[in-house]
Amino acid sequence: MTGHAADAPTGDLDIPNYPQPRSQGCPFAPAADIRALAAEQPIRRIRFWDGSTPWLVTGPDELRTLLTDPRVSADDRKPGVPQWSPAEAAESKTRPATYLNTDGPEQTRYRRMVARSLSFKNANALRPVIQQHTDDCIDAMLAGPSPVDVVPALALPVPTLTICALLGVPYEDHAVFQRNAAIGLDRNSPVDDAQRAMAEIFDYVREFVRREMEHPTGADTICAEIAEQVSAGAITFDTGTFMAASVLGGGFETTANMIALGTLAFLQNPDQAAIVRDTDDPSVIANAVEEMLRYLAVAHASKCRVALEDIDIAGHTIRAGEGIVQGYPYANWDATAFPDPERLDVVRAERNHLAFGTGPHSCIGQQLARVELQVVYSTLLRRIPTLQLATTMDRLQFKNDTRAYGVYALPITW
């Protein structure tokens, strides 16, 4: 940018459109144009699909500062929070209060009702079950025809089986909510279709919460816990249902994308795959997962924020009422925080990535996701050491327009 342009009043032409797709030739890297801008300054205005010009924050330090600032709100029932699609914009205004769209003590109260089931201890207690699901999927892959698509064969079923058991909904219904999540989370879906898809997931989950309220099973599931809270008058039926539906959606979609895209990243980086395959040390596998989370940062369109008051940061003032967009993939590729960010380095010492966000809204399922990825990556690489891509990179289709980035299909052979 020239000095002249910087001194001029904010010209509309200087504001880049956002989001921008990752490049087909370099599908792991955040979009090059925005990356170049992020290298210049940690915060800048961008232009959204609706013409609004919220602030994009790409600096890791600035993200940590803003996301723990009580003057920054995630309540998108109020105006000002940028929305990723017309459907989301319409939906957000009618949603019940949950830990996703409240702030402060109210948010804490909602979040803790669900957090218990997703603690570090509980996630790790599920490790043997996740291992069994993973082995079953890989057994089926090896017994079936080759090539096979990793997405339906492994990436979707492992996290879906796990989250269904945690919630207390039958895995047999997975086609219903997987299909609806795919429609509801795609920015290009017609508004009516997206809203109908989201309503179907909501209605589906509501039925299980209702059953638990009418005939409590005492099961140790999130639906049972929520039903208990609703029956006790601690939360409304809608709030409880929406929280359970969010756990369901968040529970398989993002992890499935990490599994498939991470598999591709390992195939493209055989030396890094070898480190994970050849180790017996769980801490090496855990570190590799943190690096894959940093490198892929699939949560590229997470819930945005709004400033409640004027906030001075990095030489700019975010005015009260202005939107804030978190550029997590760009923060995870910040060269100051992560030297040689374009290198997948599974033994990298820097682990403090922002793939799960930060602040009170940081991913509630992050410990479960970690265990799932640790088990799936290490088991897949060990059990199929001759794993290879059964197509060429240029034929793969990437999910640039969905809430979580990923690959639609990943044919592999061995």
Next chain:
Amino acid sequence: MKVIAHQDKCVAAGQCAMLAPNVFDQRDEDGVVVLLDETPDESQNVQVHQAAAACPARAIAIEDGTTT
């Protein structure tokens, strides 16, 4: 080293229990941080600092130095 865990700020993300399991745990009923050892010895130094840095809610404070 003295460790303070602010339970009111905790968002139950589990980072501390993952990074420094000898010092931090999460309550069974709601996932909120529980301090297992308020004055961990030197061997825990690195992990405790990692846990404090990784806490998404900035709920962990460390007082280094003479406090025993």
